[in-house]
Amino acid sequence: MSSTATPPDGLWSVDEHLDDILATVKPLDPIELQLPDAQGCVLVEDVTVPVALPPFDNSSMDGYAVRVADVAGASEEFPAVLTVIGDVAAGSDGSLAVGPGEAARIMTGAPLPPGAEAVVPVEWTDGGTGQGAATGMRPAGEAPEDASGEVRVHRPAEAGAHVRERGSDVQAGDLALEAGTVLGPPQIALLAAIGRGTVQVRPRPRVVVLSTGSELVQPGEELAEGQIYDSNSFALSAAARDAGAIAYRVGAVTDDADTLRATVEDQLIRADLLVTTGGVSVGAYDVVKEALSAEGRVDFRKLAMQPGKPQGFGSVGPDHTPLLALPGNPVSSYVSFELFVRPAIRALMGLEDLHRPRVRARLTGRELSSPRGRRQFLRGRYDAEEGAVTPVGGSGSHLIAALAHADCLLVVPEDTTAVAVGEEVEVVLLG
Structure with missing residues (x-):
């Protein structure tokens, strides 16, 4: 009642x-849901980051992990010649270390090996000699073989070049998502990336x-x-x-x-x-x-x-x-x-924003009439650039075709019986 x-x-x-x-x-009432089931739901807890993202320095390119001093001054005419000591693939355990005059072939997302300070893209090199020399890169998923050989680097690199630094996205302890957030695909992705398998949502x-x-x-x-x-x-x-x-x-x-x-x-x-x-x-x-x-x-x-x-x-x-x-x-x-x-x-x-957005817009097309004492809602099309709204169809409550071509509602207040072309009206945006 x-x-x-x-x-x-x-x-x-x-x-x-x-x-x-x-x-x-x-x-x-809030419930705990698995991530796939939480899409479209409203978060009821603040979510903090348990681990930094990315959790380790990693390569943003396929190329070679190098020391900055070893490629300083490198050019097409005078390339830096480095010994390739092995491959570093995504998921590697970091057992490889890069010393003076050395380089490690590295794949996108792989951890930067100890000793390396930058990554030179394979396009900056001759592709290397020895295993994989034809392309400079082994096909994705193929197990590493003897990667011995040399690579000629034609351009210098600054420290951190093509390296995604640990915590460059978010740091441990940062607020990832606030309570009240509607969980869409990007928010689901972030929750998964920080290791959350379930969340408290409405x-x-x-x-x-x-x-x-x-x-x-x-x-x-x-x-x-x-x-x-x-x-x-x-x-x-x-x-x-x-x-x-x-x-x-x-x-x-x-x-x-x-x-x-x-x-x-x-x-x-x-x-x-x-x-x-x-x-x-x-x-x-x-x-x-x-x-x-x-x-x-x-x-x-x-x-x-x-x-x-x-x-x-x-x-x-x-x-x-x-x-x-x-x-x-x-x-x-x-x-x-x-x-x-x-x-x-x-x-x-549990959302705070319950209503469609409303704007004021200049009436175009035709004047409006409305019965006194009634708040009338008419269909219309809104032009944001012009700040104008045009009625669509008549006022009949059976006119579905007009509704299908409308993207807003024009609101005529209870105490208004007519609105002239050029006057402002309130508009409820439906799109």
């Missing part, structure tokens, strides 16, 4: 409804999306008279994934209260949040309202907004799983998702 009293005029504002949702929805919320309506048919099936394809469950499950959730799409439920109640009960086992579309108005077949309002924990209300006036919010099941009931018109359901469901998902994730 809602935590806020119904407004005197019977209409909730957009902000009141959202505040009611966010006051109820709490972050999910899991991605499991969101179950279901549409209601006996007229709904799944895409790919034949339409009979009076039927339409179910687009809402596809749109909202995609939107839930985009928000960071694990989404489960349930096929359309017919207009029967008992069937809907049974479906909701069946889905509770895999839901941190339930989202329904359709059946929330005052019609004879508004099944969601009929099925769920009887439980006393789902409140159906009218909002001072367009589209999306009818909304429902509450909880169901023994664990009081949050449920948001959205209107059935495609544009209404999508706008409602962006305004209410997306912030709820991000609150479950």
